[in-house]
Amino acid sequence: MKKTNKESSGSDTAIDDLRNGIDNIDEKILGLINERLLLAKEIGRMKAKKGKKVLDIARQKAIINKLTSLNKGLLGKQALCHIFSEIIAASREIQNHHSVAYLGPEATFSHIASMSYFGRSVNYMPQSTIGDIFREVGKGACLYGVVPVENSIEGSVNYTLDLFFESDLKICAELYHPISHDLLSKSDSISKIKVIYSHPQVFPQCRSWIQENLPKAALVECNSTSNAARRASEEPESAAIASSMAAHIYNLQVIASKIEDTSKNTTRFLVIGKDETKRTGVDKTSIMFVTPNVPGALYKILQPIAESGINMVKLESRPTKHENWSYFFFVDIEGHIEDTVVALTIKKMNKICLYLKCLGSYPMAKDI
Numbered sequence: 001m002k003k004t005n006k007e008s009s010g011s012d013t014a015i016d017d018l019r020n021g022i023d024n025i026d027e028k029i030l031g032l033i034n035e036r037l038l039l040a041k042e043i044g045r046m047k048a049k050k051g052k053k054v055l056d057i058a059r060q061k062a063i064i065n066k067l068t069s070l071n072k073g074l075l076g077k078q079a080l081c082h083i084f085s086e087i088i089a090a091s092r093e094i095q096n097h098h099s100v101a102y103l104g105p106e107a108t109f110s111h112i113a114s115m116s117y118f119g120r121s122v123n124y125m126p127q128s129t130i131g132d133i134f135r136e137v138g139k140g141a142c143l144y145g146v147v148p149v150e151n152s153i154e155g156s157v158n159y160t161l162d163l164f165f166e167s168d169l170k171i172c173a174e175l176y177h178p179i180s181h182d183l184l185s186k187s188d189s190i191s192k193i194k195v196i197y198s199h200p201q202v203f204p205q206c207r208s209w210i211q212e213n214l215p216k217a218a219l220v221e222c223n224s225t226s227n228a229a230r231r232a233s234e235e236p237e238s239a240a241i242a243s244s245m246a247a248h249i250y251n252l253q254v255i256a257s258k259i260e261d262t263s264k265n266t267t268r269f270l271v272i273g274k275d276e277t278k279r280t281g282v283d284k285t286s287i288m289f290v291t292p293n294v295p296g297a298l299y300k301i302l303q304p305i306a307e308s309g310i311n312m313v314k315l316e317s318r319p320t321k322h323e324n325w326s327y328f329f330f331v332d333i334e335g336h337i338e339d340t341v342v343a344l345t346i347k348k349m350n351k352i353c354l355y356l357k358c359l360g361s362y363p364m365a366k367d368i
Contacts, residue, residue, distance in 0.1 A: 040091035058278040089119025098143035113177035171360035173271035184252040185239035197228035198241035283336035304348040
């Protein structure tokens with residue numbers, strides 16, 4: 001049945017009333033955010049006076065967790081985290097401008113992961129290599145760096161692990177970021193694509209899709225997915241496997257979405273810096289050590305972990321490169337170095353090791 005002019009007018013009036021209500025709420029939200037920023041600015045002034053650091057990762061984690069537990073409305077958890085991460089990032093910028101180094105260029109998955117953690121208000125500094133990230137943070141040019149450490153499909157990023165052996169930087173936080181690959185091109189047809197550019201780790205993650213849809217295309221490796229997108233933007237009969245963000249930056253079309261072979265492709269990133277992160281109660285501690293070259297050495301070093309009841313969530317070995325057949329080991333355990341049981345366990349391990357270093361204790365992130 002067709003609505004009369006009177007009914008239509010009444011409906012429009014009701015919508016206008018609701019929109020006016022939304023406008024009023026938006027004005028209140030804006031006022032409250034600015035009020036929050038004023039408080040954050042005063043905290044920053046007091047921190048500077050006492051020589052304290054601006055970014056308190058444990059505090060940020062506690063805020064998000066508390067708000068998540070209090071949320072009983074329609075706002076989804078992911079949206080809540082995103083909104084308040086941006087508000088917290090804006091608060092930090094008012095307190096003190098700081099830079100975050102990431103594996104560039106713009107629109108890499110490292111860049112996207114960095115923004116998901118620190119928000120968009122931070123000054124991001126793209127670096128050519130993971131080693132450059134360690135160097136920039138080490139010399140103080142950037143306050144923090146974000147580095148990939150392992151992928152759920154491809155395994156550990158060995159270069160990142162090796163750099164911890166030489167560096168004094170700490171792990172301040174961890175985050176898990178889902179990796180989804182799109183096929184980007186200037187062409188509007190898959191049939192026209194003769195070359196695919198991407199990072200060497202990406203091709204195995206999309207092997208089945210490539211074999212089924214573009215079996216004759218030449219696969220050309222690039223040092224990043226963003227550079228792959230840049231090259232594809234210069235060649236009409238080529239494509240790149242990269243993020244959807246790269247499509248916007250390089251003016252490419254998304255020809256096919258989510259072409260990865262498994263939907264559970266996730267990369268774990270570490271936030272590195274010079275800070276010691278406070279205990280939150282749900283933490284993880286990373287250590288690295290070198291064993292003596294005697295039978296049963298690794299067993300004896302790990303025995304205190306087993307006897308203490310601490311859960312070990314990662315064990316990885318890498319060659320030291322200083323002596324043939326000499327290895328250092330990475331171990332992630334649940335708990336914080338401030339926990340008595342963790343501190344005593346590491347102390348027992350240290351007595352047996354040739355070398356042991358605590359890489360940091362930090363809030364445990366949930367795998368996606």
